[in-house]
Every structure is written in structure tokens, then in C-alpha cells.
Amino acid sequence: MNETAVKILNFYGVFLILCGIVSVIFIGMKAKTALASGGISGVIMILIGYLVSIATHGARWAGIVVTLALFVVFAWRSTKTLFKIFELIPSAHKELKGKGIAFLIISLMAVVSMVMLVLQLIV
Numbered sequence: 001m002n003e004t005a006v007k008i009l010n011f012y013g014v015f016l017i018l019c020g021i022v023s024v025i026f027i028g029m030k031a032k033t034a035l036a037s038g039g040i041s042g043v044i045m046i047l048i049g050y051l052v053s054i055a056t057h058g059a060r061w062a063g064i065v066v067t068l069a070l071f072v073v074f075a076w077r078s079t080k081t082l083f084k085i086f087e088l089i090p091s092a093h094k095e096l097k098g099k100g101i102a103f104l105i106i107s108l109m110a111v112v113s114m115v116m117l118v119l120q121l122i123v
Contacts, residue, residue: 002052002060004123009049009063012116016070017042019109026105027098034102038109041070060120067117074110081106 020038023031044066051059081103088096 006049006053008119013042013045026101071113078106
């Protein structure tokens, strides 16, 4: 069992779940997609961490692949949200604050995903 890999995956899973919760706290129930995606992906990462802890064949690679996929999704969503912010700035639209918070959270998730991917590859 690779304890470091398990800790990384569990940390990442909890982080994703917390990001979903924080999104709803700051943005409201309009962020229910963030809650669902953060919660589901967080639980998947914790499950993969458990599978790594019991030395399930391929679990470590599953963690790497899922983390890479999440990085791609978060980077894409962050970019999409940033472009929406640029559209809203000239009009000082009422959704600007929520979109700004969403951009920051999604960008943080993308950055942490990249760090977790690198950590998984080197442990």
C-alpha cells in the first residue's frame, strides 16, 4: 500500500467536496451543479484512494486518469466562466459577483487538480 498516494487521493476528494459546498454557500442554489460535481468527483477520488489502500490492480492509474480528466474539465469551465465575466463587466450585471466567485473556485480546483496529478505521478 502506498500511504502517500492514499493521503493525496483522500485530500483531493475532500477538497472537491468542500469546493462544491463553498460554491453553494457563496453563490446559492444556482451552484447546485457545482455541489453535485464536487460531491460526486470527491467521493470517486476517496473511493479510488480506498482501492489504492487495498492494492487493487489499476486503482493508482484510475486516480491519475480521473485527476487528469477533472483538470481538463475544471480548466475548460474556468475559461468559460472567465469569458462570461468579460461579457458582464461592461454592464455591471448582477451576476458578475457570482461568476467571479465561480471563476475563482473553479480555477482553484483546476490548479489543485494539476498539483495532485503531478504528486500522483511522482509517488
